[in-house]
Amino acid sequence: MRTEFILSAAAAIQQAILASESELESLDREIGDGDHFINMKRGSAAIVDMRSELADLSPDAALQKIGMKLLSTIGGASGPLLASFFMAMAKTAKERETDSLAGIAAAFAAGVDAVKQRGKADVGEKTMLDVLIPVANRFQTLTATDASRDEIFAALKDAAQAGMLSTRDLVATKGRASFLGERAIGHIDPGAKSCQVMIATVCDLALDRH
């Protein structure tokens, strides 16, 4: 993983979030408080704005800085969760190599673990973790096989998509949608959707760069 890729990913994510405005907004309006798009927009803009500060950093330092920045700009539930993700990923990236996809997968998994801890949540609770956990698992599994780069990223996109869709039929037990009980059924979780969008965007970028 190179810092340059991180910066390109940040720019692409910002565009992808902006392109998902109406979907993210209406999902959080339906089962949350309607601010998830605004939060994600503010966060991704803040990262793109610090592009020049990040450019000269090592990938792990850049990830750490991104985490800190998200922590102080997003707020809400997604702020500390995404911040925890990046800071944990940074920590692993610093400790071990992330030149191989396996190394990146391990860092990603560490990030997801941090989200689980911070959110005291797991798969099946109708949160972003319903996307993050299956993707992390698939990423680690596939990088341990001889699957091609293309196969891996395509599979991650599929996993993200499936995870996102899986939240539709769940009752939420964490986050704001948990207050809704049965009424949350039939609605996709906004955080799951934004994570799926971000993961798909990064996968596409990685496939392009091939």
Added chain:
Amino acid sequence: MRTEFILSAAAAIQQAILASESELESLDREIGDGDHFINMKRGSAAIVDMRSELADLSPDAALQKIGMKLLSTIGGASGPLLASFFMAMAKTAKERETDSLAGIAAAFAAGVDAVKQRGKADVGEKTMLDVLIPVANRFQTLTATDASRDEIFAALKDAAQAGMLSTRDLVATKGRASFLGERAIGHIDPGAKSCQVMIATVCDLALDRH
């Protein structure tokens, strides 16, 4: 004038006010505060409700009681004005005969004078006085001629109608519509309208009773 007629008039006025709901309401919404219909409805209902108390009174005593009742039930601008009208009319009715139309016309004129004094207003200020003053004048003039009863009441209806319509093109200098300046032009004054409705109702009743 007999108390029985006063009671019939009160009942007929209540019906006529109720039938004018949408017009009175929208006029006061346009150039006032929208409560004129409600005020008139409350006032006329209160009089009809005290019908049994009034039945045994002399006409002047009944008019006085009606005035007092309106004073404490209508409120707003129309309350003290209509109350002053009835109380002054009662006073004149007590002092002189009201068996002749000329006597009634004099009592009516005294009532209108009281409204002028209470409202510190005159004709041309876009108020109920633009109906009351011409009607009072016409009433006194005609009862001094040999015009027939039918002619007189028909003429009073016309005068009320003309007076009411005359308010449309006026700028208000009294009452709530005065705050509007030029913007009041094009709208009929709600108090003028309700007075016209009441006068027309009483005239119709008088013509019927003929």
Added chain:
Amino acid sequence: MKKFVNKVDDMLVESLSGFAAAHRDLVALHLDPNYLTRAQKPQNKVALISGGGSGHEPLHAGFIGYGMLDAACPGHVFTSPSPDQMLAAAEAVDMGKGVLFIVKNYAGDVMNFEMASEMLAGENATVLTSDDVAVINSTYTTGRRGVAGTVIVEKCVGSLAETGADLATCKALGDKVNQRTGSMGVALTSCTVPAAGRATFDIGDNELEMGVGIHGEPGRRREAMREADAIVGDMVAAILQDFERSDHKPAKGQEILLLVNGFGGTPLMELYLLFNSAAKVLEGHGLIISRSLVGNYVTSLEMAGASITVCLLDDEIKRHWDSPVHTPALRWGR
């Protein structure tokens, strides 16, 4: 219309009953005729009575108590109360030093209080408040409307009355505060009178009513919605222009009380934003904001909108503004 109401006809009395129950340490409710007094009757002071149509809460009943009113007469929503209420209230609170009526300048209020004043045996006087600069003053019309500045008048005269000042002195202070106070309001939405059941006026999604009255009366003009600073700029300009035409043009360094008053449906967040904007403009004119009040004090039911009020302070007004007050809606110093 969606409102918390049982029967519309019972609304006023149920609301007054709730008010009296929630503040039973401060106020007492009397029904039929309806008026409210302090829970404990003070002694040997001029009795201050205000009143007006309901729907402007906390005005007036919310200002009953030490340092402000002795009684308030609530009319139906947006409809002046009637003289029997004022007479009963006056009888209940007169302490032998006379009664001062504080009345917002509307034809209905003026005439009803006037009749009460005429019928009242005891000594009495009236202060008419007329701070709304939206209506250009003119001698042959009804004159300006009384709006949010009424709170400042009630507070200052209330303070003075508490010192035992006589009726004429109290009236004089009320008139002075009124003359030194100007207000301007703007509405973004209409209110709905419960008994009417529909909005008092129609207003587009991108319109505002500049100079609106507190009953939803139309104002100076209907305008396109603009940013807050532009709206505030026009409101403050109207107030300052009005002062310019008066006997007390404010000099640079003049201390003022700035009141940003919500009409009921505007979030506090926006009221403070308006305060921020107004303060900047006024300070730009060399005025010094030495006292401030922000909140919903003279409302128009649930109307979205706000008014800006500027009172030109002097030592006397400042002293009476600062003195202790203990009412349901305004309290400090005790």
Added chain:
Amino acid sequence: MKKFVNKVDDMLVESLSGFAAAHRDLVALHLDPNYLTRAQKPQNKVALISGGGSGHEPLHAGFIGYGMLDAACPGHVFTSPSPDQMLAAAEAVDMGKGVLFIVKNYAGDVMNFEMASEMLAGENATVLTSDDVAVINSTYTTGRRGVAGTVIVEKCVGSLAETGADLATCKALGDKVNQRTGSMGVALTSCTVPAAGRATFDIGDNELEMGVGIHGEPGRRREAMREADAIVGDMVAAILQDFERSDHKPAKGQEILLLVNGFGGTPLMELYLLFNSAAKVLEGHGLIISRSLVGNYVTSLEMAGASITVCLLDDEIKRHWDSPVHTPALRWGR
């Protein structure tokens, strides 16, 4: 969307600036990271810090001052503030006796305050408020939301902290008040988050949302509009049922604090009507309303609606509720 705003992105800071200017005797604003503190730093007491998304004004900044909070951290509208704000606030107000965070129980607020707490060098603890009975409690979910009862927690703990009590004692009182407090809200209209520019939820002209959250989150159910007594009956029943399931079932004669809280767009007249209605139901259950508060304290921007909060008093809570408080939005006794 019609709001008093210049640029939506500047709205929060402009509003905070206006708030700080209007109350400069009481509060000081610090920007970037954003937090507010008392104008004068007290000494030798536990520092109370609250915070949360903006749009609930006067909560929390309106409760900074003697007898209540030491600092507040405002997030974007309806969005939890971030840990850097809490850290800066804690650094500014810690007097060496530790910091108590008072946090409404929402995933976002909890996680952000939790991270601040972990990062903070000094001694600190957290009281989570969770008085909203609309959400049936359950151990494996996020639990109940913190709503209007938060004001009572902040007031009582604020009073205790002022006496010099230590951190653990302050936390214990906060937890106790929270446990003895239940709230239920109902919305008649939605609010509009300025940055979103459209209503958070759609609701019909004849519908209400029973159990709504203070961010416009859906509640227990969408219902047909009914008369106030019927709505209040259900709200109070929900609160009492919740107490029945708890460790402190109220006995007949139990004294309570009854808070009727407006969400921002409901006229005071209706809030008092709700108070009247709720008081009757509660007294019918043998409870004694010995303290009351009616007004807009924990709002949802301009949402029309209200919540009812019942706090089961004991001598300790009563004493701390009654003690002097001097903040922009709550003031008595000094």
